[in-house]
Amino acid sequence: MLSLHCICLFKLNLNNEERYMDNNLIYFDNNATTPCDPRVVDAMLPWFYQNPGNAASRSHAFGWKAEEAVDYAREQVANLISVESKEIIFTSGATEADNLAIKGVFEMYSRKGNHIITLKTEHKAVLDACDRVEKMGGEVTYLDVDREGLVNLEELENAITDKTVLVSVMWANNETGVIQPMKEIGEICARKGVLFFSDATQAVGKIPVNPKETGVHLIAFTAHKMYGPKGVGALFVNRKKPRVKVVAQMDGGGHERGMRSGTLNVPGIVGFGKAAEIAKQEMEADAKRLSVLRDKLEKALEERLEEVYVNGSRTNRMPHVTNISFKHVEGEGLMMTFNENIAVSSGSACTSASLEPSYVLVALGLGDDLAHSSIRFSLGRFTKDEEIDRAIDLVANGVTHMRDLSPIWEMYKEGVDLDSIQWEAH
Amino acid sequence: MAYSEKLLDHFKNPKNVGTLDKNKKSVGTGLVGAPECGDVMRLQIEVSEEGVIEDAKFKTFGCGSAIASSSLATEWLKGKSLDEAGSIDNMDIVEELALPPVKIHCSVLAEDAIKMAIKDYREKNGK
Numbered sequence: 001m002l003s004l005h006c007i008c009l010f011k012l013n014l015n016n017e018e019r020y021m022d023n024n025l026i027y028f029d030n031n032a033t034t035p036c037d038p039r040v041v042d043a044m045l046p047w048f049y050q051n052p053g054n055a056a057s058r059s060h061a062f063g064w065k066a067e068e069a070v071d072y073a074r075e076q077v078a079n080l081i082s083v084e085s086k087e088i089i090f091t092s093g094a095t096e097a098d099n100l101a102i103k104g105v106f107e108m109y110s111r112k113g114n115h116i117i118t119l120k121t122e123h124k125a126v127l128d129a130c131d132r133v134e135k136m137g138g139e140v141t142y143l144d145v146d147r148e149g150l151v152n153l154e155e156l157e158n159a160i161t162d163k164t165v166l167v168s169v170m171w172a173n174n175e176t177g178v179i180q181p182m183k184e185i186g187e188i189c190a191r192k193g194v195l196f197f198s199d200a201t202q203a204v205g206k207i208p209v210n211p212k213e214t215g216v217h218l219i220a221f222t223a224h225k226m227y228g229p230k231g232v233g234a235l236f237v238n239r240k241k242p243r244v245k246v247v248a249q250m251d252g253g254g255h256e257r258g259m260r261s262g263t264l265n266v267p268g269i270v271g272f273g274k275a276a277e278i279a280k281q282e283m284e285a286d287a288k289r290l291s292v293l294r295d296k297l298e299k300a301l302e303e304r305l306e307e308v309y310v311n312g313s314r315t316n317r318m319p320h321v322t323n324i325s326f327k328h329v330e331g332e333g334l335m336m337t338f339n340e341n342i343a344v345s346s347g348s349a350c351t352s353a354s355l356e357p358s359y360v361l362v363a364l365g366l367g368d369d370l371a372h373s374s375i376r377f378s379l380g381r382f383t384k385d386e387e388i389d390r391a392i393d394l395v396a397n398g399v400t401h402m403r404d405l406s407p408i409w410e411m412y413k414e415g416v417d418l419d420s421i422q423w424e425a426h
Numbered sequence: 427m428a429y430s431e432k433l434l435d436h437f438k439n440p441k442n443v444g445t446l447d448k449n450k451k452s453v454g455t456g457l458v459g460a461p462e463c464g465d466v467m468r469l470q471i472e473v474s475e476e477g478v479i480e481d482a483k484f485k486t487f488g489c490g491s492a493i494a495s496s497s498l499a500t501e502w503l504k505g506k507s508l509d510e511a512g513s514i515d516n517m518d519i520v521e522e523l524a525l526p527p528v529k530i531h532c533s534v535l536a537e538d539a540i541k542m543a544i545k546d547y548r549e550k551n552g553k
Contacts, residue, residue, distance in 0.1 A: 330464055332489040336437055348489070349464045357464065368462035405443055405493060407468035407485035408461055423460030424538075 026342040026387045030225075030380030031174050031202060031321060036271065037227040037381070043274040044229065047267035055264045056255060066266045073273025077234055080276040081219065082210045089235045089259045090269055094201040095125040096249075097220030097235035100260065101197045102129040104246025105166045105218070106138055109195070113163035114138045117156065119180075120363040121145050122170050126199050130168070139163070147365050148313035149178035156185065160192045167196050171203035171219075175347060175360040175376055176312030177321030179203070186215025195244060201225055201233075205279035206318060207287060211236060217244045223268065227381055228275030232268035235259075282381070290379045291319035293388050297377060298322050300392040305399050307412075311361055311374060320379040323347070323361070325370040328409040329402040334375065337398035342391055347374035429490065430524035436494035441501050444483040446470040454547025456539040465492045465532065469539035471503055471511070473547055479503045479511055484539075491529035495519050495536040508544050508553075 027035070047069060055070045057063025071085070078085040091097045106116065118130055120142045130140045141159045145151055151169060160167070167189050172179045182198065189196035197218040203209050204219070205226025211219050222233035237259075238244045252261025302308050307327035326334060331348030347358030349372060356362075357371035366374075377391075403409040408418060429437075448455045452472050459466040465488030472481040482500035486493045498519055503511050519525070519533035547553075 328461075328487060330488045330492075333437075333487075333493055336490040368464070372461075372464035405440065405485055406466075406487040407457070408466050408487045410445065410485060418461060421457075423462075423466070424458050 024341065026391055027382070028377045028379060028391065029343045029345055030383075031177075031376065031378035032345060033224045033230065034227045034380050035382055036224075036229050037275060037278060039278060040228055040271045040274045044267040044271040047270050051266075053266070055266055056253065066264075069266060069270050070264055073269045073276075076273035077276045078236075080209075080280050081204060081221075081236060082212060083236055084239065087236050087239050089237060089256045090264060090272075091233045091235055091260055092231055092262075092265070093224070093233035094123075094199065094220050094222035095233075096260075097222070097233050098123070098125040098199050099129045100235050100246060100249050101218045101220055101237075102126065102133060102166065102168060103136075103249055105195055105197065105244075106133045106136070107247035108245050109165040113161075113165045115141070115161055115163040116166045116168060117141045117143065117159050117164060118168040119143050119145060119151055119170070121149060121173055121175075121178075121360045122168065123174055123199055123201070126168055126170065145363055148316070149173060149176050149311075149360075149364050150313060150316065151180055151185070153181065153184050153188065157188045157192070160188070160194055164192070164194045167194055169196075169198055171198045171200035171209060172207070172318050173312070173360060174202050175358060176323045176364070177202070177318035177378075178312040179207070179316045179318065181316070182214045182216065189217075190215050195242075202318060205276065206283055206320065208283075211238070217242065218246075223272035223275055226275050226279050229268050229271040232265050232272045234272070286381050287319040290383065293379055293383060293385065294320055294322050294377070297388050297392060298324070301395060304392070304396045309366075309370060311364060311366060311370075320383075321376065323374055323376045325361075325366065325373040326375070326399045326402075327370065327373055328406050328412055329373050329399055331372055331374055334373075334395075334398050334402050337401055338394040341394050344378075345376050347376070348372045433491065433494045433523040433525070436497040436523070437490045440484075440493055440497040442481075442483050442497065442504075443485065445485065446472055446481065446483050451550055452547075454543040454545070454550065456542030456544075456546060458535055458538045458542060459488070461487065464488065465535060467492060467496050467535050467539045469496060469499060469536070469543050471543045471547060473508065473551075477507055477553075479506050479508070488532065488535075489529070491523070491525055491532040492535060494523055495525070495532045496539065498522060499536040499540055503540065508547070511540060512544050514540055 053062030053066035055066040074085040074088050078088050169180050195217045198216050200219045200221050204221035217238040219236040224230040248259050250261045255261050309325040311323040331346030347361045349357045357368050361371040446453045454471045456469045467486045469484045471479045474480050482503040484496040484500050486496045516533035516537040
């Protein structure tokens with residue numbers, strides 16, 4: 001064994017004040033990624049140097065130990081969503097799990113049919129995997145959502161044909177936090193005899209997710225959205241009633257019962273397990289606290305500013321997220337007024353490589369102008385109460401400043417009908 | 427993406443924000459862009475009898491680069507003749523602010539706004 005004193009060098013002694021980066025910078029972008037919980041980091045550290053084994057090495061103690069650690073983490077992860085550990089396939093993240101589910105089911109059930117149903121507001125990892133399925137000869141129906149961001153259950157049911165093999169609906173949306181009626185969709189899928197997959201990346205570890213009770217057969221999720229490390233995710237695949245199979249998308253050494261070849265990321269998986277264990281214990285309290293803070297932020301901004309719109313359902317929504325459009329202010333410009341103090345993200349085109357605003361917000365029926373004006377605030381476990389008060393001031397001042405600069409705000413205040421103007425679209 | 431110091435300075439301390447009376451004969455107004463495209467720029471010039479731009483003001487709905495581009499444009503316009511102003515090229519703005527490729531359209535918008543303001547002034551004054 002490697003000598004013990006080496007580990008001490010790696011031991012992190014983070015206290016709460018040193019938790020992330022710069023203490024003056026408020027991190028409200030937890031839907032992009034969460035800070036790794038220091039307890040998770042501590043759990044991971046021994047698996048880099050002290051215990052370096054490959055979990056697939058069957059001939060020595062290093063390997064056995066690593067395998068044991070992976071098995072334990074698999075239990076922790078499975079326990080979080082109340083499934084069996086054999087039903088968990090570790091991947092490099094949610095994108096890979098989404099790809100494995102969609103392409104893997106499409107290939108496995110090609111004799112039954114070639115049709116997949118999904119939503120226009122899904123994450124790109126799902127939409128682009130569906131695009132690939134279409135290129136492989138499949139057919140995909142992209143359902144609209146309503147103004148609240150919710151799927152219409154009747155439309156969904158009517159879209160199912162005898163060729164449908166999979167319904168793919170995300171549990172909670174990354175941009176708006178809107179939660180779909182999962183149980184109702186599960187009932188429809190059971191009645192129609194089609195498989196139901198959910199990209200639950202934003203939901204797992206933050207709200208209760210129980211695929212067995214909900215009738216979901218496959219679930220993709222990832223560690224780094226629940227205070228675990230980046231680079232490790234999982235796909236849950238239901239083993240009994242029905243027994244679901246997927247075709248592996250990664251060929252190689254036959255890891256993960258042949259479903260996902262590639263040496264297991266042992267430290268990452270250990271961290272994922274620890275993050276799952278903590279989430280199971282703490283998510284209820286976290287959710288309760290964060291929803292109060294989120295509501296306070298929302299309410300204060302609505303009170304202090306005119307023409308503020310909260311995007312998506314306010315009732316069927318993740319507790320820590322709000323997506324707000326500040327009319328006649330462009331999102332990226334607004335962020336620049338406070339991004340030395342607050343980290344958020346925007347649905348404005350200017351934050352992406354394309355010149356299109358958020359397709360998720362456009363699918364909710366927002367005009368492009370409101371989509372360009374949107375900011376997503378996603379709070380997290382390490383959000384401090386006093387950060388909300390600071391953020392309210394910074395954002396309200398930023399919006400006021402940007403409106404002073406905005407010609408369309410000036411026109412709006414003068415009573416000019418903006419629709420009557422012949423804009424020079426470019 | 428990281429922006430240049432000059433760009434950030436124009437964004438944080440924008441020059442010549444405001445509104446000139448568009449009904450005045452000596453004022454030319456250029457309004458370009460569209461709300462649904464995420465940027466609208468309004469650039470105005472006030473021209474002396476001798477044909478020199480004495481004042482320039484802007485208001486912009488847009489990202490940091492759009493605001494900085496219009497702020498810079500108003501600075502450059504002051505003291506120039508209409509012909510000199512008309513020869514300002516968007517690439518001059520790109521260079522001065524070190525705009526990344528994805529933001530070049532902001533400089534194009536500024537050039538368009540300058541040209542439109544000059545045109546508006548000339549049409550009003552038959553010059």
